[in-house]
Amino acid sequence: MAFETLKQRIFNRKNQDQHIVALDIGTEYVKALVGRVTEDEAAGESAVEVVGVARQHQKLSDMHSGAIADIGGVVDNCDTALSAAEEMAEVRVHNAVVGIAGELVKGSSTSINYKRPDSQQAIDSGEMDEIMERVQNRALERARAELSWESGVENIEITMVNAAVVNFSIDGYNVTNPVGFQGKDVKVQMFCAFAPMVHIGALERVARELNLNLLGITAEPFAVAKSVSAEHGETFGAVFIDVGGGTTDIALVNEGGVEGTRMFGIGGRSFTSAVAKNLDISFEEAEKRKCDVTAEAKDEDVRKALVPTVKVWLSGVELALGEFDTVDQLPSKILLCGGGSGLPYIPKALESSSWRENVPIAERITVNHIRPDQVNRVVDKTGEVTDHSYITPMGLLNVGLDALTMETTGHKVANKINKAMQN
Numbered sequence: 498m499a500f501e502t503l504k505q506r507i508f509n510r511k512n513q514d515q516h517i518v519a520l521d522i523g524t525e526y527v528k529a530l531v532g533r534v535t536e537d538e539a540a541g542e543s544a545v546e547v548v549g550v551a552r553q554h555q556k557l558s559d560m561h562s563g564a565i566a567d568i569g570g571v572v573d574n575c576d577t578a579l580s581a582a583e584e585m586a587e588v589r590v591h592n593a594v595v596g597i598a599g600e601l602v603k604g605s606s607t608s609i610n611y612k613r614p615d616s617q618q619a620i621d622s623g624e625m626d627e628i629m630e631r632v633q634n635r636a637l638e639r640a641r642a643e644l645s646w647e648s649g650v651e652n653i654e655i656t657m658v659n660a661a662v663v664n665f666s667i668d669g670y671n672v673t674n675p676v677g678f679q680g681k682d683v684k685v686q687m688f689c690a691f692a693p694m695v696h697i698g699a700l701e702r703v704a705r706e707l708n709l710n711l712l713g714i715t716a717e718p719f720a721v722a723k724s725v726s727a728e729h730g731e732t733f734g735a736v737f738i739d740v741g742g743g744t745t746d747i748a749l750v751n752e753g754g755v756e757g758t759r760m761f762g763i764g765g766r767s768f769t770s771a772v773a774k775n776l777d778i779s780f781e782e783a784e785k786r787k788c789d790v791t792a793e794a795k796d797e798d799v800r801k802a803l804v805p806t807v808k809v810w811l812s813g814v815e816l817a818l819g820e821f822d823t824v825d826q827l828p829s830k831i832l833l834c835g836g837g838s839g840l841p842y843i844p845k846a847l848e849s850s851s852w853r854e855n856v857p858i859a860e861r862i863t864v865n866h867i868r869p870d871q872v873n874r875v876v877d878k879t880g881e882v883t884d885h886s887y888i889t890p891m892g893l894l895n896v897g898l899d900a901l902t903m904e905t906t907g908h909k910v911a912n913k914i915n916k917a918m919q920n
Contacts, residue, residue: 517545517712517901518582518590519893520575522703523598524560525742525765525836527571528552529578530882530890531586532875534898543902544874545894549586550881553578555742557780562762563599563744565699572706579707585879593709594897595700596717596889597658597692598739598746601644604690604716604758606663606823607636616681620667625676628685633660636689644693654694659719661688663754688755690716712900718748718758720892721834726750727873727895734828736818736858737867738847739889740837742766745810747817751824759817763810765837768803775802792841800842807842815852829859834867834888874898 521528531549536542559570583590609632613620637657645653665672667680675683697714704711722737731753739746742765749756765787773783776798787803790796818827831847838844844864846852853862866885869877875891875898877883882891 516548516586516588516590516592517894517897518549518579518593518709519890519897520579520593520595520703521717521890521893522560522565522571522575522595522700523741523836523889524555524563524744526552526554527574527578528887528890529575529582530887530894531582531588531590532894532897533586533588533878534901542874543898544876545898547875547877547879547882547891547894549582549584549588550877550879550887551578551581551585553581557766560743563741563746563760563764564601564696565703568699568702568706571699572703575703576707591710592712592897592901593704593707594712594893594900595704595714596720596893597696597700597714598717598741598744598760599692599696600744600760600762601648601696602658602690602692602716602758602760603640603643604659604688604719604748604755605636605639606686606688606756607632607639608684608686609635611683611685613681613683617679619677619679620675620683622676628683629660629662629687632685632687633657633689636687637691640689640691644691648693655691656694656697657689658692658697658714659688659690659716661719661723661755662686663688663756664752686754688719688757690719690758692716712897715893715896716758717889717892718746718760719755720896721746721867721889722748722750722755722758722892724872724875724892724895725832725867725888726753726755735830735832736828737832737834738814738838739835740764740833740840740843741835741889742837745813745817745837746835747814749818749821749824749827751828756823757821759820761813761817763806763813764835765840767810768806768837768840771806772799772802787840790841803840803842807846810843811846811849811852814847815856818856818858825857827856827858829862831862831864832867833864834885836886838866838885 515534517532519530532545553574664686666684737748747759769784847864867888872891
């Protein structure tokens with residue numbers, strides 16, 4: 498395989514632990530971004546500079562609806578992309594963060610009310626860890642039931658891939674870090690994302706085959722939402738829509754916290770298939786004609802061929818947003834990313850009012866693509882990351898930076914709490 502050749506090459510190994518690679522294993526492309534961890538002394542925080550960029554096209558049989566279908570094929574594609582990105586960066590990367598997407602990745606907010614036995618005792622890290630574990634166990638059972646129903650597999654094996662505290666209050670008083678506070682009534686709202694073990698296992702196998710130290714596997718819509726919303730503070734709210742090759746991933750951010758994620762199996766390949774079928778051309782030719790369409794360069798035949806599929810996609814967005822029942826009204830800001838969102842009919846469809854009749858969203862909305870410079874703590878130094886199509890791996894680098902920081906310090910329980918509170 499290609500990666501065996503890669504392992505024989507000589508790279509600059511200096512400071513390899515200060516580099517991270519983000520692998521966005523999409524249905525259409527594998528994207529690899531190599532980031533160099535830097536210290537901003539003025540701001541007092543770490544950041545990531547993108548120093549290597551590459552992508553590799555996937556075969557139709559490699560992925561299915563955002564999940565790996567052929568491990569060997571995906572390993573080869575990942576290795577090709579990783580090799581090219583490392584060559585650009587002139588470094589061999591050891592640490593990696595990998596994204597996960599697909600219809601069976603579930604993310605939602607769960608709340609619990611907890612009465613403390615001793616209100617005069619200050620909350621310590623041990624008690625905080627116990628409280629978070631209670632929330633996560635409740636979320637786990639809910640996610641398992643939902644996934645078992647959807648997949649038809651009873652008691653499906655799942656694992657948590659992300660957790661982030663949305664809100665924490667003690668006796669009605671909101672706090673950002675509860676450790677050290679006293680009080681009786683504790684209320685915690687936490688976002689948790691889960692995925693089937695079969696998908697997690699496939700990604701772990703890919704990382705092992707590439708000889709990478711896996712810092713973490715993270716739900717891609719969570720990574721995007723967390724990385725872009727962090728700059729805007731506690732009042733920020735937006736709907737994030739990532740249109741990939743096989744799926745559309747949606748994340749809701751409300752009052753600065755990730756409320757939930759939803760995914761459905763319509764993406765760029767569905768649009769390409771519609772063009773191929775309606776125009777009676779090959780899939781490859783249909784993909785080229787679809788990608789050639791821009792706001793300026795129109796193709797009326799392609800537009801007509803895509804009308805029914807875009808309507809179905811829009812219905813998927815409507816249904817997904819309708820499942821966010823924890824907020825009275827959805828944010829008016831819609832932010833797009835992913836290669837599939839470059840099709841000009843996507844933002845135009847979202848700007849229409851027809852799909853919003855049964856969705857609690859503002860009458861006036863704004864629809865924009867996320868720019869690379871809007872991703873917090875990640876800066877491109879290659880000149881190759883120029884548009885919305887690389888936002889997801891940039892978000893993964895942001896999450897990887899947190900994971901690397903936690904891994905290089907001690908105090909596992911404290912780190913676990915701090916990580917959840919920071920996210």
